[in-house]
Amino acid sequence: MCPADTDAKASKLALFTIFTPNLPLAGKLYKTVAHKLKKTLRNIIIILFFPLTLIGQNNDANVENLNKITRITREVAKINLTEKEFNEGIAEGPIIYKSIFRKNGGWTAYYLYENQNDNPPLRIKYSQTAKKGYDEFEFYYKDGKMIFAKLIEFKNRGRNKGSETKRLFYYKDNELIYTTESEKEKYAEYIKRTEKSVRKMIYE
Secondary structure, rough: OOHHHHHHHHHHHHHHHHHHHHHHHHHHHHHHHHHHHHHHHHHHHHHHHHHOEEEEOOOOHHHHHHHHHHHHHHHHHHHOOOHHHHHHEEEEEEEEEOOOOOOOOEEEEEEEOOOOOOOOOOEEEEEEEEEEEEEEEEEEEEEOOEEEEEEEEEOOOOOOOOEEEEEEEEEEEOOOEEEEOOOOHHHHHHHHHHHHHHHHHHHH
């Protein structure tokens, strides 16, 4: 074997030795970047296309409301895309039911804020145990007013075990202007009551 071949083989071995220990790290980095890109693309798709799907779903989504919904959707996506620029706090506690036939549970709230005393904050993600599963809420705010709320109900017991139902609510000046929910009054009140309760538990 000539000296040139020996040097080339040694160089390849050195490179393999240098980079092999870093392969797991590179894999993790790739997964992290891919996850962030996927999340970013999802938010962009929501911004561009979701308001358009409302036109054919409900007559309440007239042109004026559609413009408001589009602006709200963009604000929500903006908060999610820039969440790393803000602070996040966590609060949690038990849920004690009066009925002896219901198992006690708990609640957890993550709140995104710019300043420590912001009330309301930019966003609250809240979850609580429910009768046959658990509910997850998201509340979004701008200029001290709620602009959007999302409720996802997960069932892990009963006839609908394994199912989940998503409900969306859009607000202007704290007034509900559109919802994807057919039982509007029932769930609008549930959202309003829960949002008020969550903020009270976080800040008091």
